Amino acid sequence: MRIGFASDHAGYVLKERLKAWAVASGHGVVDFGTDGTPSVDYADYAHKAAERMNEWDRLVVVCGSGLGISMAANRHAHLRCALVTSPEHARLARQHNDANAIAFGQRLTDPLQAEYYLKIFLETPFEGGRHENRVKKIDVTLCQ
Ligand code: RB5
Numbered sequence: 001m002r003i004g005f006a007s008d009h010a011g012y013v014l015k016e017r018l019k020a021w022a023v024a025s026g027h028g029v030v031d032f033g034t035d036g037t038p039s040v041d042y043a044d045y046a047h048k049a050a051e052r053m054n055e056w057d058r059l060v061v062v063c064g065s066g067l068g069i070s071m072a073a074n075r076h077a078h079l080r081c082a083l084v085t086s087p088e089h090a091r092l093a094r095q096h097n098d099a100n101a102i103a104f105g106q107r108l109t110d111p112l113q114a115e116y117y118l119k120i121f122l123e124t125p126f127e128g129g130r131h132e133n134r135v136k137k138i139d140v141t142l143c144q
Pocket of ligand 1: 011
């Protein structure tokens, strides 16, 4: 899989760790920044990754809490970004919500657990069926 990565300064360390894990696991990676710990605005990086969605199959976004960068990512109609804090979130985000992006809060997530959640997220397929129409209705422009 081609996995895109984006973070602000407060998510930079976890982004780099998850990127290394992805490479070691045989995935392709595309890094949309940021590229260090000087202070930046998370929305700039979420938008950059969202606008270049033709370059990735799944997207990982990280900020301090995971909140701001997931909110920014979810302003894009084609993006369904799940803030994940448990293995169940990682599994359900794929099975029921067909999420194509996963968000983490570096300040609130153990890095080893984040790797585990990302592994589940990447390996779990969308269930389809009754969830198909529900997922379509998430985007207001598709359910009028
Ligand atoms: C940066 O200090 C922090 O506010 C940001 O990374 C994120 O947690 C916002 O939602």
